[in-house]
Amino acid sequence: MAVPPSLGDLQADPIDALLTAHSLRRTSAARLVLGWLLAHPDTSYTHAQLQTALVSSTELALDRVTLYRLIDRLTQVGLLLCRVDASRVRRYQAMPTSVHAIAHFECQSCHRDSPLNGALSGALQANDLERAAQTALAALKALGYQDMRMDFAVRGVCVDCSTGVTA
Numbered sequence: 001m002a003v004p005p006s007l008g009d010l011q012a013d014p015i016d017a018l019l020t021a022h023s024l025r026r027t028s029a030a031r032l033v034l035g036w037l038l039a040h041p042d043t044s045y046t047h048a049q050l051q052t053a054l055v056s057s058t059e060l061a062l063d064r065v066t067l068y069r070l071i072d073r074l075t076q077v078g079l080l081l082c083r084v085d086a087s088r089v090r091r092y093q094a095m096p097t098s099v100h101a102i103a104h105f106e107c108q109s110c111h112r113d114s115p116l117n118g119a120l121s122g123a124l125q126a127n128d129l130e131r132a133a134q135t136a137l138a139a140l141k142a143l144g145y146q147d148m149r150m151d152f153a154v155r156g157v158c159v160d161c162s163t164g165v166t167a
């Protein structure tokens with residue numbers, strides 16, 4: 001049985017709540033960008049890819065400058081994770097809230113960035129990386145470091161590239 005949303009439910013919109021909690025304005029563009037990245041938590045986007053994805057999925061006209069500023073703001077407050085891939089392009093994804101170490105593989109040949117959870121499951125216990133990350137973060141915190149985030153990247157040549165399979 002679907003219950004119509006009450007005013008309380010609408011006010012508790014998680015995206016609005018995140019924006020408010022980080023002192024960001026709840027503009028339609030901010031909602032759109034954060035909402036999209038939270039809905040695709042395992043995908044990292046370049047500026048251009050994000051703009052393409054947003055433009056094709058929405059009526060909202062989002063100019064490049066607005067998008068770039070918005071991404072910078074969201075990254076500064078820690079809502080987005082930014083990393084630079086092998087071709088030195090910045091890629092953004094929603095900041096994972098529970099996992100400190102997301103293992104991922106950056107291919108130096110095709111520049112794809114893929115999560116390694118499946119590939120590592122035979123070699124590592126599911127939470128080995130997370131536990132190691134938490135230990136390291138706790139040690140740094142004890143020394144006075146703050147607001148830390150950890151990123152576990154392996155760089156090399158992916159299976160497809162090394163076997164000559166073209167995607």
Ligand SMILES: [Zn+2]
Nearest residue numbers: 107110158161
């Ligand atoms: Zn590759």
